[in-house]
Amino acid sequence: MKFKTILAITFATILLATKACKKDESIIPTPTDEIPSNYKLIGETYIYGAAAKAKVYAEKELFVGYNKIFVAMYDSVTNTRLTNGHFDANSIMVDMEMLAHAAPIELEEDTMPADKFWKAAIVFIMPSTAGKWTLNMAFHNHKIDMEGDGELEVSIINPTTSVMKSFTANDSTNLFVSLIQPNLPKIGLNNFEISIHKKDSLMGFTAVDDYNVEIVPIMPSMGHGSPNNVNPVFTELGHYTGLVNFTMTGLWNVKIIIKKNGVIISDNQSFDITL
C-alpha cells in the first residue's frame, strides 16, 4: 500500500518535471527585435549620414492630440539595433496655403535608453486632411560617431472624441490643452493628466507651468458630478496631474477651468470621456 503511494508520487513528480522542462524550453525567447506587442509601426526612414535607419512606433495611429512615439534605431548595414546615440526631432506641417506650422514636442534626453527606444511626445495640432505632416529626426550615432537626419511623412487622424482643445483664452493667448490620461478610463479614481502649451509663433510653442487648473466632471445626460476629484497641479513640461473620480460608467464630460494669477482665463473647454 505504502509502496504504491510512493510509486505514484514518484511518477507524478517525474511527469511534472518533464512538463516543466518542456515549458521552460518554450519560454526561452528567440532573439527578436524586442518590440513590445502593443507598439504599432508608424513608418521608417534612413538617417542619412549616421548610417542608421529609424523605425517609428506608437501605441496607436497618430492623432490630433498628445502622442507618444518610440523610435528604434538600426545600423543600416548590419541591421542590428543601435543602443547609444543622441536623438532629436521636430514635426512640421505645411498647410494648404503652404504655411509651415510646428507642433509642441517633448524629447527624452537619454543617449542610452534601457529599452533601446528613443522617446518623444508630440502634440499634433491639426489632422493630415489640413496639410502634410512630416516628422524630422536627427541622430548622432555614438557607435561610429557620425550624425545625420531623416524625414518621415506621417498621417494624423482626427480622433472620434476630441482629446486636444485649441482656443484663444480670455487673455488672448492661444492655448493647446491636450488630454493625456486617463487613457483607458475605469470606474473609480483615474489619473487625470493634461498638457498646456502656448503658441508663441507658427513655429514656436511654450509649455506653460504657472497656471492653476480645476476639473469638474459631469455626466451630461443626468446632470450629476462626482466627489473626491483632485485638481491637476503642475508637474513638469506643461503637464498638470490630478485625479478624476468616475462613479459610474457611461459618458462623462470633464470641464477644465484654467486660472492665471487667480483669474479665470478659460472655463468653457471640456473633454468627453466614455467608459
Place this chain on the structure above:
Amino acid sequence: MSKKNVFILLLFFYFKGFSQFNAIDSANKITTLKEVVICENETNKTNEAFNFYRSSKLASTEDILQRIEGVNLIRRGAFGMEPTLRTYSAGQINITLNGMKMYGACTDKMDPVTTYVEPSNLSKLEVNQGTAGGLLGSTIGGSLNIQLKEASFNCKDHPQINFYTQYGFANLSKNIGFSLNTNSNKFALRMSGAYRKANDYKAGGDITILHSGYEKLNLNFSVAYQLNKTNHIIFDYINDNGSNIGYPALPMDVAFAKANIFSVTHRFVSSNYNKVLETKFYHNNITHAMDDTHRLETIMHMDMPSWSYTNGFYSQYKIQLKKQLFNVRIDAHQAFTKAEMTMYPNNEKPMFMQTLPGNFLYNIGLAANYLLNIDSLKCIGFNIREDYNYQYVTDEFGVLQWQGFGINTNENKQNFLTTSSLFFQIKKGVFTNKFTIGYGQRLPTSNERIGFYLFNRADGFDYIGNYNLAPEKAIQMEFSNTIDKKKWNFNTTLFFHQIENYIYGYILNKYSPMTIGGRGVKTYANISNAQLMGFETATTVKLLKKIIYKGNVRFTYGLLSNGQFMQQVPPLKFVNTLRYQKNTFQFQIEHVLASSQKNINIDFGESKTSSWQIFNARVAFAKAIKTSSFQLNIGIENLLDLNYREHLDWGGVPQFGRNVSIGFNYYLN
C-alpha cells in the same frame, strides 16, 4: 377637535373600566416569547377560521403581523410591507424564516423576507421585542421568526386537503390556493400552492391608487422521513414568484421577485419530549428586478436587478427539566448580496454602476438561554449571544467605485457583537410583574456600509454607505405588569431604550445626487445616542358568554441626541375588537384608531399625519359534513370608506378604502 375629544373619552373609559374589576388569582404564565400561535394543527380547521389574527384568508402575512402588539408596518404599496418592532426596522431587527437567515435582495426594501411566505403556510409567528430576541441573531430591536407548516404525521388513512378562494373588491383581487398533507408510516408529504393577483386598489373616496397591483405564485413542498420514533429528517422547499408588483410610494415598481428557499432538517425529539435537538442546513436565493416601464414620469429608462444568496446552518438543543429550560444554539451563515443599475441614455453608451457592490457577509454565532422557575411564583431567565461577523466587497468593480471615495472595501470589516438580556418575574395575587434588562448590538447593514447612491424616496436623497460605521448598541429596560382575572386580563408593558452609536443619515455637502431630481447626497454616521420609550397594553374581556372584547394600545416616543425626533415612529394606536361567536357563526367588529403624529423627523422628510379611525366588520359561517367542512367569510374593511394614511405609509399614499371581501374554504380533514 371633535376627533381629539372622542379619543380622550375613549382613553378615559379604557382605564376607568378596568379599575372596577377585582383581583382574582389565576395560573402563573411565563411568557418569555410573545408567541402568536396561528394554527399548529391542520386538521382543526374550524377553529382556525375564527382565529383572531387571520379573520380573512385574503389577509397577507403583513395583515396578521400588524395586529400583533409592538409590530408596525412601513408601507410603500399594497404589497411587501416592511415589519418594524417598536420602530426598529431593517438591520435593527432580525427576521428569520424557520430559523433561517435570509436577506431581501432589494436595496429599496421592497422585499422584506415576510413577502416570500404565504399566510396559509404559517404555523406561528414568534415575536421577541428588543434584545430578548437575541437567540436567533444579534439584535437591538428584536426578532421575528416565521414558522411554516411542514409535512406532519398523523393516523389518518386519507390525505388532508384544503382549498380556498377569495375575492376582494377594492382591488379586484383574486386569491386561490390549496394544501395537501398525506403520510405513510415512514413518509409524510405536504404540498401547497397559492396564487394571488390584484389590480390597483381604491383608496377612500373612490380614488384609484395607480401602480398598486401585484401578482404572485407561491409553492411549498415539504417531505418528512421518520428514521425512528425520535428522529426525523425534513426537507422543505419554497418557490415564490412575484411579478409586476406596484409600489405607488416609490419611483419604480418590481418586474419580478423570485425566491427559492431550501432546507434539510434533522430533528431529534426524546420520547418524553423534554429534549429536542434540531439541526438545519439551508440555502436561499432571491433574484429581484425593479421596473420603471409603467411610469410615465420616467425620464431615462433603467434596469435595477439585485441578488441575494444565503447559505447557512444552525443546530439548536433544548432541554426542559422540572424547573429549568435550557436552550443552546450555534449557527453560521454566509450571505452574498449585490445590486446593479444600468441607465440607457439616448445615443450614448449605457451608464452602469453597482448600487450595492457584490459583497460577502460571514457570520457565526453562539447563543444560550436559560430559564429557571425558582418557585411557583418566581422565575428568572437570561439569554446571551455572541456573534462574529466578517464582511468585504468581493466584486472588483465595486471595490474600484469605493476607491474613488478613498475607502478600501476589499479590506474586511470584522465585528464581535453581544446580545443579552436578563429578566425576573414575580407573581403576587392576580399581578404578575416582569422586569427585563438587556444589552444588544447590531451590525450595520450592507446598505449602510457600502450602498452606493441608493435613492431614498422618503427624503429625496441619494445615500452612500459608510464603511467605518460602528455597530449600534442599546441598553434596554422593560417592565411588564399583568392582571389576570377570570373574566378579563390586562397587560401593560413599559419600556425604555438608550441607544448608542445610533446610525443616522446626514447630508454630505458638495455632493451631487445621482438620481435625476434628487435633493442631495447623504451618508450614515453614528450619532452619540438616542432614546426610545413607550408602552403597550393588551386587554381581553369576556363580556358575555359569547362576546369577547380584545383591545390593544401602543405608543412609542423616540428622541435623538441632535434634538430631532426619531424617524418612522408610529403615533398612539388603539385596536379594539368585539367578537360574537356562537357555534359555527362568528361576527366581529374592529375599531382602529390612531392619534395624529406631530413628532416627526424633518431630516428624513417626514410630514405630520392626522389622526384617523376606521371600522372593520367580519362575519364567518362554517358547516361540517362528516370529515369535510365548508366556510364562508365576508369582510368589510374601512366600513366608512375613509381616506386616510398611517404615519408609516410612505409618499402620502392613502390606505385602502372600503374593501369588501368574500372567501370560501373547503377542508377535508
